[in-house]
Amino acid sequence: MNILPVIILxxxxxxxxxxxxxxxxxxxxxxxxxxxxxxxxxVTGFLVVTDAKNFKNNMQNSSNTFILVKDKxxxxxxxxxxxxxxxxxxxxxxxxxxxxxxxxxxxxxxxxGKTYKLFILNWSLMDDVKTNLSLxxxxxxxxxxxxxxxxxxxxxxxxxxxxxxxxxxxxxxxVKIQLxxxxxxxxxxxDAVFALYFNELFxxxxxxxxxxxxxxEIVVYPETALFSAIxxxxxxxxxxxxxxxxxxxxxxxxx
Numbered sequence: 145m146n147i148l149p150v151i152i153l154x155x156x157x158x159x160x161x162x163x164x165x166x167x168x169x170x171x172x173x174x175x176x177x178x179x180x181x182x183x184x185x186x187v188t189g190f191l192v193v194t195d196a197k198n199f200k201n202n203m204q205n206s207s208n209t210f211i212l213v214k215d216k217x218x219x220x221x222x223x224x225x226x227x228x229x230x231x232x233x234x235x236x237x238x239x240x241x242x243x244x245x246x247x248x249x250x251x252x253x254x255x256x257g258k259t260y261k262l263f264i265l266n267w268s269l270m271d272d273v274k275t276n277l278s279l280x281x282x283x284x285x286x287x288x289x290x291x292x293x294x295x296x297x298x299x300x301x302x303x304x305x306x307x308x309x310x311x312x313x314x315x316x317x318x319v320k321i322q323l324x325x326x327x328x329x330x331x332x333x334x335d336a337v338f339a340l341y342f343n344e345l346f347x348x349x350x351x352x353x354x355x356x357x358x359x360x361e362i363v364v365y366p367e368t369a370l371f372s373a374i375x376x377x378x379x380x381x382x383x384x385x386x387x388x389x390x391x392x393x394x395x396x397x398x399x
Contacts, residue, residue, distance in 0.1 A: 203261075219293050299320060303317070
């Protein structure tokens with residue numbers, strides 16, 4: 145009797161049994177992975193939604209610190225209290241110097257202080273503003289504003305830039321007197337100019353802020369679930385959403 149067919153049969157049965165067990169194990173693993181992935185996504189989604197609600201509420205009822213940083217140097221800053229009709233408190237030169245020390249030492253808790261969130265904006269965002277800005281009724285270009293922010297004599301240089309822009313050198317001294325009366329110090333003028341930039345970039349434009357956080361042009365501290373999740377949003381989705389928003393705004397203007 146030729147036992148080879150029998151051996152082959154037994155081997156085939158053995159292989160089938162092993163394969164069935166393996167398939168069952170693989171299916172179990174797949175099911176476990178799917179279940180755990182779903183659970184993680186559910187918990188993460190809950191945390192993000194909860195954090196988004198907390199963020200919205202606290203942004204409307206708390207103060208927040210904003211600083212502008214260029215090449216590791218704190219250029220300007222402000223504390224905005226939304227509960228006080230979005231009142232902005234501009235910072236003194238001494239406070240900016242203290243913030244500079246905190247920033248260099250990465251003491252973000254000290255930078256944030258008692259405010260709800262700390263927003264650190266990178267200077268690269270300044271290039272995103274293409275329109276003119278209005279300072280105390282005077283029109284300034286984006287390039288003019290950047291010069292003021294980097295100036296060691298901001299009020300004087302602002303008055304000079306304004307007189308040049310209006311081709312009226314005779315008004316320079318009067319403009320300087322007005323700016324001095326309005327802002328007191330060079331640093332407060334810089335902080336006010338920073339506020340103009342911020343409003344132009346982000347007021348009513350939440351998607352711009354999402355994109356900037358995604359691109360790490362804005363650091364939010366502490367980085368809670370909402371802001372951590374933004375880093376995982378595909379850039380293409382954000383860009384598509386911005387395109388849709390821009391097209392809608394164009395249609396509204398035409399209408």
